[in-house]
Amino acid sequence: MDVRDAPDVLSVVQTAVTRHGTSREALIPILSEVNQALGYLPTAALTEIHRLLKVPGSQIFSVASFYRMLSTKPRGEHVIQFCESAPCHVVGGREVWQALQDALHLNPGETSADGKWTLLTTSCLGICGVGPVVVIDNDVYGNVEPEQIPEILARYA
Numbered sequence: 001m002d003v004r005d006a007p008d009v010l011s012v013v014q015t016a017v018t019r020h021g022t023s024r025e026a027l028i029p030i031l032s033e034v035n036q037a038l039g040y041l042p043t044a045a046l047t048e049i050h051r052l053l054k055v056p057g058s059q060i061f062s063v064a065s066f067y068r069m070l071s072t073k074p075r076g077e078h079v080i081q082f083c084e085s086a087p088c089h090v091v092g093g094r095e096v097w098q099a100l101q102d103a104l105h106l107n108p109g110e111t112s113a114d115g116k117w118t119l120l121t122t123s124c125l126g127i128c129g130v131g132p133v134v135v136i137d138n139d140v141y142g143n144v145e146p147e148q149i150p151e152i153l154a155r156y157a
């Protein structure tokens with residue numbers, strides 16, 4: 001995204017705070033909304049949330065770091081989540097993971113140099129019946145075979 005097109009961080013935070021309020025219970029919904037709008041949680045956003053909610057910065061940062069759906073670092077244009085829990089693992093997840101690694105050359109948590117992909121692992125997504133499971137952005141792929149990985153990734157080219 002061109003910097004000139006980037007949403008204004010402070011106005012994104014203000015919109016989320018207006019929607020959810022300034023109680024401590026609002027912290028996660030606010031972080032989630034800001035993360036979705038900006039793609040991650042820049043320091044300026046965390047500082048503004050700290051100022052408006054009067055929640056300690058350390059608490060905000062620990063919440064932002066704890067939840068996988070949140071990120072304090074910029075993520076790629078497309079975020080891949082690979083289920084690494086046992087039920088997916090035993091039905092071929094290991095081979096699918098290898099295929100992802102071969103295609104992307106990324107370790108878990110890394111973003112490609114061109115900013116296109118972020119590769120994350122996740123625990124069970126609750127759809128073990130269709131494992132192995134790969135989620136790209138909001139698209140869920142079940143019963144994934146390793147041979148399908150190049151074709152699936154090509155859909156996001």
Ligand code: FES
Binds near residue numbers: 083086087088123
């Ligand atoms: S173990 Fe992968 S979805 Fe449950």
